[in-house]
Amino acid sequence: xxxxxxxxxKSELEMFCITCNDDSALDKMVEQCICNRIxxxxxxxxxxxxSTTKNGLLLSVDTLDQFEYEVLSKRNKxxxxxxxxxxxxxRDLTTIQDIIxxxxxxxxxxxxxxxxxxxxxxxxxxxxETPHSKRSSALLTSPGVLLSPACFSPSATxxxxxxxxxxxxxxxxxFGAVQGTRWAGRKASGAEVQLELLERTEDTLHSSYKYMFxxxxxxxxxxxxxxxxxxxxxxxxxxxxxxxPVSLPEQDCMSVLGQVCCDSNGKLNAQSVxxxxxxxxxxxxxxxxxxxxxxxxxxPGQVVAMEGMNTTGRKLVVSKxxxxxxxxxxxxxxxxxxxEEPVNVLVACGPYTPSDSLNFEPxxxxxxxxxxxxxxxxxxxxxxxxxxxxxxxKSQVTEPFxxxxxxxxxxxxEGTKSVGCRLVFVPSQRDVHHHxxxxxxxxxxxNLSNNPRVTLVSDPCTLLIDGVTFGLTSTDILFHLGAEEIxxxxxxxxxxxxxxxxxxxxxxxPLYPPVEDVNMDYEKFQSFGxxxxxxxxxxIPSELRYFVKDVIGCVCVNPGRLxxxxxxGTYGRLLIQRAASTVDDRRVSCCLAAQVVKI
Numbered sequence: 007x008x009x010x011x012x013x014x015x016k017s018e019l020e021m022f023c024i025t026c027n028d029d030s031a032l033d034k035m036v037e038q039c040i041c042n043r044i045x046x047x048x049x050x051x052x053x054x055x056x057s058t059t060k061n062g063l064l065l066s067v068d069t070l071d072q073f074e075y076e077v078l079s080k081r082n083k084x085x086x087x088x089x090x091x092x093x094x095x096x097r098d099l100t101t102i103q104d105i106i107x108x109x110x111x112x113x114x115x116x117x118x119x120x121x122x123x124x125x126x127x128x129x130x131x132x133x134x135e136t137p138h139s140k141r142s143s144a145l146l147t148s149p150g151v152l153l154s155p156a157c158f159s160p161s162a163t164x165x166x167x168x169x170x171x172x173x174x175x176x177x178x179x180x181f182g183a184v185q186g187t188r189w190a191g192r193k194a195s196g197a198e199v200q201l202e203l204l205e206r207t208e209d210t211l212h213s214s215y216k217y218m219f220x221x222x223x224x225x226x227x228x229x230x231x232x233x234x235x236x237x238x239x240x241x242x243x244x245x246x247x248x249x250x251p252v253s254l255p256e257q258d259c260m261s262v263l264g265q266v267c268c269d270s271n272g273k274l275n276a277q278s279v280x281x282x283x284x285x286x287x288x289x290x291x292x293x294x295x296x297x298x299x300x301x302x303x304x305x306p307g308q309v310v311a312m313e314g315m316n317t318t319g320r321k322l323v324v325s326k327x328x329x330x331x332x333x334x335x336x337x338x339x340x341x342x343x344x345x346e347e348p349v350n351v352l353v354a355c356g357p358y359t360p361s362d363s364l365n366f367e368p369x370x371x372x373x374x375x376x377x378x379x380x381x382x383x384x385x386x387x388x389x390x391x392x393x394x395x396x397x398x399x400k401s402q403v404t405e406p407f408x409x410x411x412x413x414x415x416x417x418x419x420e421g422t423k424s425v426g427c428r429l430v431f432v433p434s435q436r437d438v439h440h441h442x443x444x445x446x447x448x449x450x451x452x453n454l455s456n457n458p459r460v461t462l463v464s465d466p467c468t469l470l471i472d473g474v475t476f477g478l479t480s481t482d483i484l485f486h487l488g489a490e491e492i493x494x495x496x497x498x499x500x501x502x503x504x505x506x507x508x509x510x511x512x513x514x515x516p517l518y519p520p521v522e523d524v525n526m527d528y529e530k531f532q533s534f535g536x537x538x539x540x541x542x543x544x545x546i547p548s549e550l551r552y553f554v555k556d557v558i559g560c561v562c563v564n565p566g567r568l569x570x571x572x573x574x575g576t577y578g579r580l581l582i583q584r585a586a587s588t589v590d591d592r593r594v595s596c597c598l599a600a601q602v603v604k605i
Contacts, residue, residue, distance in 0.1 A: 010039040014046035022054055026065045034070045042078050052077055164367055165360035167572035173604050178576055181554035181561070182599035189350060189379050189579055189601075199349055199382040201428050201461060204336070204468040204475060204538060211464040211534040214447045217527045228528040229265065229518065233284040236309040236330055236512070237263040243331050246311055251288035252281055255319035262322065263287055265518070266308040274306055274492050281312065281322065292316065295323040301495040302327055303503050305487055307518030308511060330510030332558055333540045335593065338473040338584055346583065348598055349472050352381040352427075353565045354577040355480065355547035356434065357392040358414070361571050364397050366414060368569050371605055372577060373421040380425050381579065383471055387480040387547055388434030390414050398438055407439035415451060419460060430461045430469065434480040435524065443525050444481060444515065445534040466514035468538055473584035474596045477541035479514045484548035484564065486521045501564075505544070505557040512537045542596040543580065552576050552602045561597040574605045 012032040019026055026032060039049050056077050057063040203210050240246060240263070250260040264281040268274045279294040294312075296302060304310070311328035358369040376384060391411045397403055403410075419429060433446050441447055448462040463469065466479035487504050496503055508516060514535050520526045544562045552566035565578030579601055585594040 010036055010046050010049075012036055015039075015050065018046045018050040022050065024054075024065070028066065030067055031065050031070060034067055038070065038074055038078060042082060052081075164365045165363040165572055167362070168360045168367060168569070168574055171574045174574075176604045177601050178566075178604055179552060179554050179602040180599075181556075181601070182581075182595075182597060184599045184601060189381075189581070199428060199472055201383060201430070201469065201471050203463065204470045209533070211445055211447055211467075211530065214441055214450075215527075215530060217441075217443045217525070217530075220528060225528045228532045230284050231532070232513075233263065233265055233309050234286065237284070237311065239331050240311045240328050244311070244328050246328065249287050249311070251290060252283045252292040252316070252322065253288060253290035253319050254316065256316055259313055259315055259325065261311060261313050262292075263311050264309070266304050266310060267291070267306050267518075269293065274304070274490055276492060276494070279304060279492075281310075292319075293321045295321055296494070298323060298325050299327060299494070303329075303491060303493040303496040303507070305491040305507065305517060307516055308507065330507075330512065332509045332560075333512055333537060335540050335542065335559065336470070336473075336475045348581040348583040349383065349474070350379065350381040351383045351385065351471065351476075351580045351582060352376060352379065352577065353385045353387075353545055353563060353580070355387040355565055355567050356389040356436075357395065357567060357569050358390060359392070359395065360569050360573070361396055364395065364403065364410075366417075368574060368605055369414065369418070370421075371574075372568060373418065375577070375605070376422050376425055376427065379579070381427050383428045383430065384422065385430045385432065385469075385476070385478065385545060386418070387432040387478070387545070388440075388465075389436035389438075389480075390434075391438050393436050393438035411437070411439050411449075412451065412453070415449075416453065419454060419457065422459075426459070428461065429459055430463060430478075432463055432467070432478050432480050433465050435465075443527055444520075445527070445530050464534065466535060468541060471582065474543065474582045475539065475541040477514070477537065477544040477546075479546060481515060481524065482548045483508065483515050483517065484546055485550055486515075486524070487517050488550065489521075490517060501550070501553055502555055502557050505546070505555065505560075505562045508546075509537070509540055509544075509558060509560055543582065545578075552578075554578070554600045554602060556595065559593055559595070561595060561600065563600060563602075565602055568605055576602050576604050578602050 012029075012035070015032060015035050016026065026035075035049065039046060042049075044052075053065075053073060056073055063069050237249065241249070246261050248261070249263045250256065252262045252264055254260070262281065262283065264283040264287065266274075267280045267282050269278045269280050272278065276296055279296065280291045281294055282291045283289055295314075298314075309330065312322065312324050313326040313328075314322045314324040316322040352375075354372055358372070359366055360368065391407050391414070392398065398407075415431065422429065431449055433440050433449055435442055435444060435446060440449065444465070446465040448464050451460070451462065454460045454462075463478065465481060466477065469476040469478060484501070484504055487507065488500065491500075491504060491507070493500075493503065508514070514537060515524070515526070515531070540558075540560055542560065544560050546562060546564055547567065548564050549567070550564065552564050553562075554564075555562050561580075563578050563580065566576035568575050568577060581598040581600070582596050583598055585596055
């Protein structure tokens, strides 16, 4: 800061047509500038604002004393309070490094004015190629500092219940040939893992889009096309004849096609089931009598074909139910090598903090697991900054949500750098900083856009990992569909029924209308919310109990959530390998082994 002179003050005052010929007053002004560490232009601006409120106060030593007491002293106090708040504010890696750098520059500046001790050898003042002090070097190389929960959390108070949890590392569910399985990635052998989106670039949701501009007519067209498309598949697969209008009185048995819906705003039950036909079948609704069916499982939005009698035109007595047909599996052009090793995939779903603290200790534990098992691919699904967290719902967070999220992701990338695994980040509608719409565009992380290890995908999406297809969604369709489904004689395995509905309806979210928490954009849903094929592995995290199930050839995994309330939750790990051949005309599963493990 250059020293302030009386000439500087005079020239600044003349800009506001203020003259001052009193040398004692000018000396007083220079003294105030020096003591309060402000430049001449800043001082003049403060004086003009002050004198204007005092009806054009004249410059004098007395008025300057009054000005210093009422303005400059308060200005200094606010600066001191700001510095005190800065000192007490939680620090992250970036701010700590900035402080260290500023201290080093100050030390170097003071060294220039100091006299070296007798007998000491003067150090040549050169700039090193990579200047790092001992403190900053220790900070950069210490993963504990970078990944410390206090470093990237606005609330550094740890959760007592989480730290006192039991059963760490306990295997909760096993699938496949787990005995003697080595949960290690292919990085040890130097083999690269191929990871890409199955859809073409133009068919991929890769950026944000305008929503809340839907017309009811457009929504209706999307639903109509869904009924017609699935109806054609049902008709050709089951050799069904021509579909009749659902409200046509007919004394003989007839075939109808439509979408299941409820006759009111309440929950679906056996007496409230309607079948709504598409425009080609008249677009009418008819009540369904399910009493003659020995077995059924229905939910709102399900497209089905039925046979039955409708003698009055007002109620269809159903005698036969045709459900959907799954899509074919992916057929890889390449052949599996005889010595090809399986790929280790870790799957975890947020929230990554306990509900009573914004401390990311569970995420830190997960990163330690990644460092131990060294998986090839880590699929991490949101929420990362949970909108349903107690502190966020009560507005107890002072730091911007985007800053917390960015620091969290960068810490994951840095903490897994030594492992070299590929990272896939899937957003959630519970991510408080992200677009609250379905389908949901991927996260935007400019600092990691060029990182080859990081893949940002939409919710939902379909990935291809070394010839094995993964269907991913962070939306809890399992819970939403389970709350609306009705069944009779369809078996006790409710999870398998719901999963089969998702696969046979060929949609990541077949429920209509969706629950209130899901803001559906149907135009984008038609393009990006449908299953392009039956995936080899379907990752479908839910609040419901974790599981690993084989449903019509697709291995469905609910890894659970990494935290469940105040305590730790679970994560999943899989060993996958593209199938080499079929056995007895049966498809061999691409999932060799899978486990759900307690964090």
